[in-house]
Amino acid sequence: MSGLDELIVGQSAPMREVKRLIELAAPSTTTILVQGETGTGKELVARAIHNLSKRKGKLVSVNCSAIPAELLESELFGHEKGAFTGADKTRSGRFEMASGGTLFLDEIGDMPLSLQAKLLRALENRTIQRVGGGNEVEVDFRLVCATHQNIEGDIESGKFRADLFYRINVFPITVPALASRSVDIPAILTSMLRSEKKDNNNQPVFTDGAHAEMMRYPWPGNVRELRNVLERACLLFPGRQIEQADVKNNLLRIKVPDPIEEQEALWAATSNLDSVAKVSEGKNRGSEMPLPHPSHYQDWFSFFDDIDLRRHLQDVEIVLIEAALLKSDGMISAAADSLKLRRTTLIEKMKKFMIEKPINANRPPEIE
Numbered sequence: 001m002s003g004l005d006e007l008i009v010g011q012s013a014p015m016r017e018v019k020r021l022i023e024l025a026a027p028s029t030t031t032i033l034v035q036g037e038t039g040t041g042k043e044l045v046a047r048a049i050h051n052l053s054k055r056k057g058k059l060v061s062v063n064c065s066a067i068p069a070e071l072l073e074s075e076l077f078g079h080e081k082g083a084f085t086g087a088d089k090t091r092s093g094r095f096e097m098a099s100g101g102t103l104f105l106d107e108i109g110d111m112p113l114s115l116q117a118k119l120l121r122a123l124e125n126r127t128i129q130r131v132g133g134g135n136e137v138e139v140d141f142r143l144v145c146a147t148h149q150n151i152e153g154d155i156e157s158g159k160f161r162a163d164l165f166y167r168i169n170v171f172p173i174t175v176p177a178l179a180s181r182s183v184d185i186p187a188i189l190t191s192m193l194r195s196e197k198k199d200n201n202n203q204p205v206f207t208d209g210a211h212a213e214m215m216r217y218p219w220p221g222n223v224r225e226l227r228n229v230l231e232r233a234c235l236l237f238p239g240r241q242i243e244q245a246d247v248k249n250n251l252l253r254i255k256v257p258d259p260i261e262e263q264e265a266l267w268a269a270t271s272n273l274d275s276v277a278k279v280s281e282g283k284n285r286g287s288e289m290p291l292p293h294p295s296h297y298q299d300w301f302s303f304f305d306d307i308d309l310r311r312h313l314q315d316v317e318i319v320l321i322e323a324a325l326l327k328s329d330g331m332i333s334a335a336a337d338s339l340k341l342r343r344t345t346l347i348e349k350m351k352k353f354m355i356e357k358p359i360n361a362n363r364p365p366e367i368e
Contacts, residue, residue, distance in 0.1 A: 007048050008041070010184030010193045014176035018045065021173050027053035033108075033168050034146040036175030037216030042146040043106060047177055049144055050102040051140070057101025057141075060094050073115055077122075083132025095128045098141040108168065109149035109160060120164045143168065145336050178222040182215040188223065189214075192230050199342070204237040209244030217252050264313035318353050330357040 003017055024050045025032055034042045043061065050059040067075055074083075105111070111119065117177030122128045123143065127136040145168045154160035178185070186206070193203050206214075219225055229251050233242060236250055268354060300307055320339065328334035336346040349355070 003025060003051065004048055006191075007051070007331065008044055008302040009188050010181055012183045014181045015184060017128070018173060018175060019048075021171075021209060022048050023052065025049065025171050025173070027054065027097055027366075029169050029350045031122055031143045031170045031206070032145070033170075033172045034144065035172060036146075036148060037177050037222055039222035040175040041223050041243050042175055043104065045173060046102070046104040046106075046144045048144065050104075050142075053102065055142060055143060057099060057280045059102045059104060060098035060156070061104040061106060063106045065107040069112045069115075072112070076115070078116065078130050080130035083130070087132065093128070093130065095139045095141060096137065099139045100141075101140045105143070107147060107149075108145040108149050109147040109154055112276050113159070113161065116161045116164045120167060123164075123167050126266045151309070177219075178219040178226060182219075185214050185226065186211045188226060189230060192227060196234075202239040204233045204239065205241045205243060206233075207243055210242045210247045213247040219282075224296040241259050255310065310314060314353075317349070318355065321349060321353070321355055325355070326358055330359070332357070 004022065006014065008019060008022075018348060024047065032046075032049060034045045036042050046061070047059060047196075062072075064072065074087075074091070074093065076093050076095060078091050078096060081090045082089060088226060105119075118128075123138070125136075126140065127138050149167075151160050151165050155162045167328045175227050180298060187355055188321060189211075197203065214226075214229075221228070237246065242251075321335070324335040325332070327338060332346060333343050336343045339346065341349075350357075
């Protein structure tokens, strides 16, 4: 097993794609934007990029949402002695600490607008100014950013600078939700148990039925929630075998009070149409998640209280249309055939949902 496989566990189609992108981008100095839901493991991707980059400096991480806005500037850029009350000595910031290495800005979408301008300047000039200082300090850093937010939406609402987004979105990597790569769950559990074995020799044993039950669950908290469930299992079933009923009755009985979170959890369970398309093309058919069957929704109310059916069906329709257009290289007629729709019906749906055709310079224009 390679170092990348040890750090990022999983051989599903979505994770193989993520690893391929990491291996491709890591040796360069390109700025990378890691996107994905909370708990999917975006920091692990940043660590993998740094490890494969061969940069001699450190990986320095900053969670932009965890540090108060009034302290974040000093944390990132450092400060000079006397810059503010309590600044009794000069202090280097995270940019300088990451010089020669990698700076990982987690939850970049929560960075205040005033700091976004300074970050843009640092990216363009590779220099920073400490708080209270007037001298330019040269820094050699590789930037990796991460967010779970829709930054494009934040740009429209004025919460995020468009020029900064285009500067950090040079090489985007999207980490899939756990529900869209549920075939990886047994391997992830094995890896987690292996890493914790030195602290706990009385670990539970998951049967195939237990794995199957966990693979059916939508995992709104992703890998982070899976780790919490594993810790719960170690407490409830120390040294014991965990059966399918134990998973459902003792480990996954979680009530999610927010209907929006419930809906997003269900959508995560059926959103991996990209990997479905890859499977349908012929490789590893038996090892990947199939297209969701209507019967899969029978278990929804075993985990949650309700579902926004109208919203979910609309989301499914949008993603299927986008997937069909991508598969057909933007040819509406071919996409309509794939969806078993009339061409005019598909055009109306595209207008209704504001779906644009994928751009392909090699494809001749199609007459609408």
